[in-house]
Amino acid sequence: MSFDTRSTLMQLLSLDAIPGHETIVADVIEPLLAQGAISTHRDVLGNVIAQFGSQDPDALRIMVFAHMDEVGFMVRKIEQNGFIRFERVGGPAQITMSGSTVNLQGSKGSVPGCIGIKSYHFSKGDERTHQPAIDQLWIDIGASSKQDALAMGVNVGTPITLNNPPRKLGNNLVCSKALDNRLGCTALLGLADKVAGKSLDVALFIVAAVQEEFNIRGILPAVNAIRPDLTIGIDITPSCDTPDLADYADLVINQGPGITCLNYHGRGTLAGLITSPKVVQWLETTAEQHHIPVQREVAPGVITESGYIQLQQDGILCAGLSIPCRYTHSPSEVASLSDLQHCIDLLAHLVAAKAETFPLTTKERRSPQ
Template sequence: MSVMHPDHLALLAELIRTPSPSGFEQPVQRVIRRTLEGVADEVRTDVLGNVIARLAGPQPDCPRVMLAGHCDEIGFMVRHIDDRGFVYFAPIGGVDVHLVPGQRLQAHTAEGPLLGVVGRKPIHLLEAKERETLAKFKDLFVDFGFADGEQARARLAIGDPLTFAVELERLQGDLVTARAFDDKMGAFIVTRVLQEVRRRGTAAVELFSVTTVQEEIGLRGAAASVYGVQPDIAIAVDVGFASDYPGVDAKELGEARLGGGPLLARGANINPQLFALLCETARQENIPVQIVAAPRATGTDANVMQLSRGGVATALVSVPLRYMHSPVEVLSLADIEATIALLSATLCRIRERGAFIPQ
């Protein structure tokens, strides 16, 4: 698989760098709109904040295909500012409280970003019981260095979002680490696939690339956008659990390794004809893929997309990820490139709406 072009890597890094906790996705959606203006035939934003980019099909009655990658990330929200200037906060989405003490956080305020740290008593001052007790979010606070509450309230507002203050960095080989690969990587992929389909000009479908919002708090953006788009076929692009590092049991999750290609889910949430098409495309194009079992509804946008209106032929394509929902998520750039290649090639093989009725 080809190495990621530097311009594409720069776009991925910009998406990671740009804050987008659930409910506060507008900054990253502005990057998506800027990227696709002049490429898509139409770029619009719905009332929830989903960005929907459309490529017109060659025929009025051609199949409608929707690709969805959610652009929101886990994060935090300012809940209380005390009179000494310390800031108390609540999680947005599924944040592991173990990971938070000692972290640098960035608040995203009306006046711009503001750096703070999550303070904690030194280990020397902790009693034995405190060392064994899991911290609670209500007891954690951010120290921005304010002199008092008045100064803090002049800079911060209740409800301001916060994110981990980390960006994309290179590890060994083609591995990279960052916060929020879940799922800005998916937003990046659906954006790149639309660019690639436009470049090829060979797809016989009407394509909608949707960067959805509020996935981390209940798949909310996907539920609204798929209802509005009314696709015949929908593919969610998300991260999946890698099982190639210590402490994770492949017997429970299945085999999923970084560098092994995208994960294709198989189960009740997945249309069998669409799954077969993805597998056959991967075989014909010599694209590595990994099959993972999904014995129940997936916790992804694919769940609500499948059940929209009278039902939608749905698939889930994921990139394996280590350390999900942490500030040090790790993935392979080759897996991203393989996913873009697979989806672009698959779209060129879709011809008829009725081809996805289970037989």
Template sequence: MVKLDETLTMLKDLTDAKSIPGDEREAREVMKNYVSPFADEVTTDNLGSLIAKKSGDENGPKIMVAGHLDEVGFMVTRIDDKGFVYFQTVGGWWSQVMLAQRVTVVTKKGDVTGVIGSKPPHILPPEARKKPVEIKDMFIDIGASSKEEAEEFGVKPGDSVVPYFDFTVMQNEKLLLAKAWDNRIGCAIAVEVLKQLKDEKHPNVVYGVGTVQEEVGLRGARTSAHKIQPDIAFAVDTGIAGDTPGVTDKDARGKMGDGPQIILYDASAVSHKGLRDLVVETADEKEIPYQYDALPGGGTDTGTIHITANGVPALSITIATRYIHTHAAMIHRDDFENAVKLIVEVIKKLDTDKVKDVTFN
């Protein structure tokens, strides 16, 4: 078993936290514990997004680095007479990755283990076996024999249901497997950026942000950006890794280990050209690897941040990730570390004159 260093321990604590949209308290507390030593103050907005402020020059530009706290999960909607739990997805799920997977129901009485089930294929007609089971036909088995027993366990409608998976360092120790990389890796990047700036002079005020409810509409990004009113913003998130069998460069170009992805375009935003140019120039200057990507669908917190107030020059920087929106996703540690290094180097350049230059470039 690999001994976890300080960084891996943080990544484990962040990904193990159970926090679906609308119930991000656990991940927020973990992020707060890790970021507080490097921040001048830590606050939240009224929706629950965490905002850690680190001042270099109090009169300098405001720079926002935002990852989102929430992960895709489920919510209890009802319990039947036999004690089986029915649920609503919270965030995007593909039905084929859900069946027979272990989950945790988060109740006021404590965590309850369950497994997602459906009719067994052995009793289905041949044609039905060929089709994916629809989410509406799934349920969660928590081992209760009745509705009353399930309620005694503490389960009730509205409870969060979270995928279960143990943080794992792969045999190749650069590869890390966990639930909720989308997007605890963005939160980890925000923490590490403030950590690396702790004893550095920087000509601005940096905000490391853990936003809420990204997976259901980029909601916390809207409220936290409204509170901060940033001059420049980076949304840090997971991206698509196209380095698995059957995926071509036309499908997805990202490769784990090739550096952070600079997102040119997605369904929520066109990246700001001036900021993009500065990031690429900095990466080339500091010999930090990077790769481009463009996504016709999906989006990140950039989508709402960039249209806050009079507009915010914003860019998404993502980590190529395999198997997002499942119980077990995979990233490359080098991509995480290079993303932190790149953002820190860019922030050091963002004084008032550079921000004006970027904004109107």
């Protein structure tokens, strides 16, 4: 594989894939993984699974994963006048909706649209400052009637994504929709490029997962099939270097990936991850040995698949590497190409280590099937 981090990320950012509709991303990722993998396949839900490294049945089984889907919407109703009512799929920032442009993935191809907003000149009082509820919003695709919209290939259930083509900012930053989590997908492909054809002490499974933004559990069939001893999840996390978050936490852009110490769902602690201290130490020690900058993160309100993966089998050790990202779940997320590259480099060193250096005791190895 000949791998270019920036061009690969830009290619993935150009794709539109809300949860349950990841095929277009999987169709790009799977053949790229297959170039250097022992085997690749796609499971029933659409998870792409590629195996690298040792084929010894007793080898440690390491799973590195990231999700392919992005936050977006779905058509709920088409009005008789052709305007589109819609529902959120995942958690797009509601405050950014009015006036945003979108793409509808219709049966006849992509259909551009915009989320309507009451004309400023006729707005009164709070209407000029408050974001309307989603049931008060609509999408304008230029249709003159319901039949016109149907003729364009738009129907109830049509996926909708935010529209913001990627662009490069100063200091090696990128602005785009869907950096969450095409950054992670790019990291998977970068790792695959680094380990392709190489002898590893471990059996490495790279998984591009589905439906994280919907139910955070789409990866579980892949976990049950692989039966990993340890997993490393790659996702984004809010960067706290903007004026609104500068006092909240220390994790910032351009200082390397974050090592997850704690995360959990923002509306309660029913799911989340408290990373084992020995796993955190393993990540930090490896980064230090190879002069890779890393940061620690504690992130209430952030949740990844690890919150559920850790409870599978007899319990699975989970690690998380997070790429700092500004303006998360908005049409204009911002992240650093340097942080992405450092994440790829750290992953390569982690999986290339000798089995005895992994933070696993004999009792923590997977049970026989």
